[in-house]
Amino acid sequence: MTPALETVGLQKRFGGLIATNDVSFRLERGARHALIGPNGAGKTTFINLLTGVLAPTAGRIRLEGEDVTGLRPEARVRRGLARTFQINQLFRDLTPLESIGLAVSERLGGGWDWWRIAGSKGAIVDETAAIADRFRLTDVLDARTGTLPYGKQRLLEIALAFACRPRVLLLDEPAAGVPEAERHELLAAIAALPREVSVLLIEHDMDLVFSFADRISVMVDGALFTEGTVDEVANDPRVRAVYLGEGTDA
Numbered sequence: 001m002t003p004a005l006e007t008v009g010l011q012k013r014f015g016g017l018i019a020t021n022d023v024s025f026r027l028e029r030g031a032r033h034a035l036i037g038p039n040g041a042g043k044t045t046f047i048n049l050l051t052g053v054l055a056p057t058a059g060r061i062r063l064e065g066e067d068v069t070g071l072r073p074e075a076r077v078r079r080g081l082a083r084t085f086q087i088n089q090l091f092r093d094l095t096p097l098e099s100i101g102l103a104v105s106e107r108l109g110g111g112w113d114w115w116r117i118a119g120s121k122g123a124i125v126d127e128t129a130a131i132a133d134r135f136r137l138t139d140v141l142d143a144r145t146g147t148l149p150y151g152k153q154r155l156l157e158i159a160l161a162f163a164c165r166p167r168v169l170l171l172d173e174p175a176a177g178v179p180e181a182e183r184h185e186l187l188a189a190i191a192a193l194p195r196e197v198s199v200l201l202i203e204h205d206m207d208l209v210f211s212f213a214d215r216i217s218v219m220v221d222g223a224l225f226t227e228g229t230v231d232e233v234a235n236d237p238r239v240r241a242v243y244l245g246e247g248t249d250a
């Protein structure tokens, strides 16, 4: 079957540095796939190439079999590729109700004028409530985002990506910086993502990687070092050597 997302010979150079080195990668449909690797390995650069924030030096990107290499980020989102949204600067003064409602409205073509889309207001309100419930945000819907506990802010980032109705969801370190007491709720929401959404998770937290993923790819120096099931990668002495040699920044 055509993979949800695929790269062929993907490369990104920053001057003399090859940050992404000939990466051919498949994200299968319905996948729970983690991408791990030491700090500076090129994981975020890879995500930025997938989403269109960066243009590759060489190689192709296909979403459900269609070449999206030249598409702008918004066009990729419309085709079903979403990443967690960085709310930290943008939405601090909005409430989760407002920002989720806005994201749902954007998807329906209404933008900031969501209350003007004739007949769809009820649908937007209903979907907003359902997304808030899924991501444990119902109890804080009317609070200013900037005042929320950090775990709730990270949940809102995933909720906003989810509001785009993605078929492929890219999560770049969703648990980073979340205090221990708030992690359970976040991990449970990620575990409960619907199976029809294919997920690529970048994460340093190995508890999250091992509990969530069924496949793991390891990136080192911009290239795919190895890939396999969770057991295969966890028991691979070469992977341990990479981590012991360079240390994780978890």
Ligand SMILES: Nc1ncnc2c1ncn2[C@@H]1O[C@H](COP(=O)(O)OP(=O)(O)O)[C@@H](O)[C@H]1O
Residues within 6 Å of the ligand: 014, 017, 019, 037, 038, 039, 040, 041, 042, 043, 044, 045, 046
């Ligand atoms: N915009 C950029 N310009 C130059 N070098 C960059 C840029 N972005 C990332 N890099 C370099 O590319 C390498 C990979 O970085 P990054 O993708 O952030 O790694 P990771 O997310 O795995 O920690 C690093 O050596 C980093 O310094």
Ligand SMILES: [Mg+2]
Residues within 6 Å of the ligand: 043, 044, 045
């Ligand atoms: Mg990174």
